[in-house]
Amino acid sequence: EIVMTQSPVTLSVSPGERATLSCRASQTISTNLAWYQARRGQAPRLIIYSASTRATGVPDRFAGSGSGTDFTLTISRLQSEDYGVYYCQRYDNWPTFGQGTRVETK
């Protein structure tokens, strides 16, 4: 079973600063990776798929990169609505998720 590991667990960032989130797969998954944003009381939201393609309506301050086993989600110029928990997910086979990175206000 491929394990998805996210780091850090918590990231403290001030508004307007950059946030860099990492996700590592225990085996190669090519670019079959998605990122989701989860905020309390709201439906999770697809941010990135195919490792680097922004989903419809996602602002260009969100950028995904990587392939194989190492992936990064970068949020430049963090805004108030960007705080929450971010999950990566592999979908080359049965979907599995990372444990999440919480982005909080510094």
Place this chain on the structure above:
Amino acid sequence: QMQLEESGGGVVQPGRSLTLSCVASGFPFSNYAMHWVRQNPGRGLEWVADVSRDGGTRYYGDSVEGRFTISRDNSKNTVDLQMNDVRVEDTGLYYCAKSMFSGSFHFDLWGRGTLVTVSS
């Protein structure tokens, strides 16, 4: 506007049954596979099950195989999850989710979830 809305959660005793429902709107429901994904504090997000566009093919996660059944009704735009022989570890927030591309395993639309608590 595309939307998914789950219902049916509640408190259930171990070993009993519960059925969750999800109603979809705003997109051609029968064109997409549908999924259930759950979240609990101990195991994070976990994919539970999916059903193909026509309902003929179903897949399950190892932890629910043989106990849960996913089904859909394309005439009503609904997808259900029948949960039998529930266990304490089935406790969590259950989300309905839509495949981004007909049968893909990533999800471009989620509901807000329905909470299931398994407790005696």
